[in-house]
Amino acid sequence: MSWAEGDARSGEADAPHRNIVVMTDTAPAVELAGLTKTFGPVTAVDGLSLRIEPGEVVAFLGPNGAGKTTTVDMLLGLARPDAGTVRLFGGTPAEAVRLGRVAAVMQTGGLLKDLTVAETVRMTAHFYGQTRPAAEVLERAGIADIADRPVGKCSGGQQQRLRFALALLPDPDLMVLDEPTTGMDVEGRRDFWQAIRADARSGRTVLFATHYLDEADAYADRIVLVRQGRVVADGTTAEIKNLAAGRVVRATLPGADQAALAALPGVQSVEVRGDAVLVHTENSDVVARHLLTRTDARDLEITSRNLEDAFLALTTAA
Amino acid sequence: MTVTASPTTASSTRAGDRRPPALGGFSTAVLGIEIRRVLRNRRTLVFILIMPAVFFLLFGLPQRGQHLDNGLPVTGWIMISLAVYAAMVATTSAGAAVATERALGWSRQLRLTPLRPAAYVATKVATAMVLGLLGVLVEFAVGAASGVRLPAHVWIESGLTAWLGSLVFAALGLFVGYLAPAENVVQFMGPVLAILAMFGGLFFPLDMLPDVMQQIAKFTPVYGVGQLARSPLTGSGMDWVAVGNVAAWTALFGLAAARLFRRDTTRV
Numbered sequence: 001m002s003w004a005e006g007d008a009r010s011g012e013a014d015a016p017h018r019n020i021v022v023m024t025d026t027a028p029a030v031e032l033a034g035l036t037k038t039f040g041p042v043t044a045v046d047g048l049s050l051r052i053e054p055g056e057v058v059a060f061l062g063p064n065g066a067g068k069t070t071t072v073d074m075l076l077g078l079a080r081p082d083a084g085t086v087r088l089f090g091g092t093p094a095e096a097v098r099l100g101r102v103a104a105v106m107q108t109g110g111l112l113k114d115l116t117v118a119e120t121v122r123m124t125a126h127f128y129g130q131t132r133p134a135a136e137v138l139e140r141a142g143i144a145d146i147a148d149r150p151v152g153k154c155s156g157g158q159q160q161r162l163r164f165a166l167a168l169l170p171d172p173d174l175m176v177l178d179e180p181t182t183g184m185d186v187e188g189r190r191d192f193w194q195a196i197r198a199d200a201r202s203g204r205t206v207l208f209a210t211h212y213l214d215e216a217d218a219y220a221d222r223i224v225l226v227r228q229g230r231v232v233a234d235g236t237t238a239e240i241k242n243l244a245a246g247r248v249v250r251a252t253l254p255g256a257d258q259a260a261l262a263a264l265p266g267v268q269s270v271e272v273r274g275d276a277v278l279v280h281t282e283n284s285d286v287v288a289r290h291l292l293t294r295t296d297a298r299d300l301e302i303t304s305r306n307l308e309d310a311f312l313a314l315t316t317a318a
Numbered sequence: 319m320t321v322t323a324s325p326t327t328a329s330s331t332r333a334g335d336r337r338p339p340a341l342g343g344f345s346t347a348v349l350g351i352e353i354r355r356v357l358r359n360r361r362t363l364v365f366i367l368i369m370p371a372v373f374f375l376l377f378g379l380p381q382r383g384q385h386l387d388n389g390l391p392v393t394g395w396i397m398i399s400l401a402v403y404a405a406m407v408a409t410t411s412a413g414a415a416v417a418t419e420r421a422l423g424w425s426r427q428l429r430l431t432p433l434r435p436a437a438y439v440a441t442k443v444a445t446a447m448v449l450g451l452l453g454v455l456v457e458f459a460v461g462a463a464s465g466v467r468l469p470a471h472v473w474i475e476s477g478l479t480a481w482l483g484s485l486v487f488a489a490l491g492l493f494v495g496y497l498a499p500a501e502n503v504v505q506f507m508g509p510v511l512a513i514l515a516m517f518g519g520l521f522f523p524l525d526m527l528p529d530v531m532q533q534i535a536k537f538t539p540v541y542g543v544g545q546l547a548r549s550p551l552t553g554s555g556m557d558w559v560a561v562g563n564v565a566a567w568t569a570l571f572g573l574a575a576a577r578l579f580r581r582d583t584t585r586v
Binding site for chain 2 (some may be wrong): 076077078099101103106111114115119122123124127129166
């Protein structure tokens with residue numbers, strides 16, 4: 001399988017549950033079309049298109065500088081795209097914000113240190129037409145016990161859960177989280193994701209940007225991989241993991257028939273180095289069986305590709 | 319809003335049930351939280367409530383027994399001047415609080431809520447005016463307790479003028495707040511306000527200054543409010559120079575603040 005942009009479409013075709021949603025007349029939760037944003041000579045987002053149906057939990061995965069935050073800013077109406085359009089539930093981001101249909105947990109900032117946790121929630125609640133009760137969102141974000149603590153005295157993780165509580169207030173149809181656990185320690189990250197998981201409202205669409213593979217793996221049911229402002233892969237978590245977690249079968253085989261090897265099911269690429277042949281594959285058994293039974297291959301080795309290394313290769317290599 | 323209601327079973331909120339907030343998100347409840355916030359800040363309290371009162375005890379009380387040409391007490395003149403000072407410090411610092419909120423990124427957070435920018439500014443101005451009123455009332459209370467006796471109409475007219483005139487400084491505060499996103503802008507404004515107050519004739523009568531300085535002083539932003547607030551006491555009648563001064567500075571600070579505000583809320 002190749003990693004061209006075209007995979008975004010084939011990925012959708014591979015996931016029938018999304019097509020079923022399309023059959024209804026509901027507008028997609030998120031529809032980005034040809035989104036582009038440049039900062040001087042730097043193209044942060046480069047013609048990015050993405051469609052998310054209501055109810056999907058999508059990880060927007062990519063290294064730092066891949067254009068995730070810029071995309072999220074445009075999605076929320078905080079930044080204006082140079083080209084392309086953003087539609088949330090068929091309307092503009094501003095309309096979705098005004099009706100409380102979208103809420104976001106941003107990376108940094110955004111809290112008044114001299115208010116208490118509960119005051120921040122109560123104050124923010126008044127900015128909406130209608131909200132869930134303050135006590136409820138504090139409970140669901142796991143910060144009911146520190147409601148009376150001044151925000152300035154809260155840890156980074158607690159502040160992030162407060163931002164999450166604020167985002168829960170309007171009971172949004174779409175929750176956007178931009179690298180929500182950046183700068184948190186392991187325990188803080190675990191607590192935060194526990195709070196997110198506990199928020200099990202069915203039907204809520206969740207889009208979270210992250211550069212942590214394990215977060216995408218643990219929480220998303222669809223992963224959109226971005227590099228240099230473009231979608232480079234899009235599929236279910238299992239599909240993406242499978243692609244990234246393929247194996248390498250190495251054998252000594254002078255004059256290997258590369259075409260025959262490449263035609264085996266699951267083979268991603270075939271490489272010849274002198275007398276050695278390296279086959280990147282999703283199905284190492286098939287390759288090994290073929291090499292040992294149909295060819296004169298010897299010294300056969302099978303190695304797993306490191307998951308993180310694979311992702312690094314996918315998201316950084318040109 | 320309900321704080322005590324028990325969590326209900328979460329159900330999908332239909333798009334049709336959703337509505338934007340009334341008044342763009344402006345509410346008296348938020349105003350209440352904002353005022354509590356300011357009153358919790360000890361430094362602000364000292365600057366806007368205690369310092370002007372102490373000034374009166376230091377500089378006003380020694381003048382006890384002295385009278386203006388119309389027979390009213392000099393302490394009344396000092397009290398009204400310091401009430402203007404209290405109101406201007408209160409409204410400027412409340413307006414300038416937007417600098418802190420911009421520095422902290424709270425303004426950005428607010429853009430992810432339905433709160434309208436105009437409602438946000440209205441809340442800031444309202445907070446400033448409530449604090450300004452508090453400043454005037456504290457100063458008058460200290461004056462009355464120290465034996466200042468004035469005709470009822472002077473208390474009311476001077477008090478209202480000192481209070482409403484401080485709208486100029488709410489605009490000044492907002493202007494400064496949108497100029498520099500810094501957490502310490504309020505401290506920086508302290509000395510500036512003291513100098514403006516001096517030129518506005520709040521600390522001593524302007525005729526103690528050389529003539530040139532007096533002429534310059536008439537064009538500074540505090541002069542007009544000071545003159546107008548004291549006119550019920552001095553009986554000097556309608557001072558059109560003072561009215562022009564207040565109108566011009568309110569327009570200038572207001573337009574400057576509005577311009578910066580628009581720049582701040584424009585998407586990039």
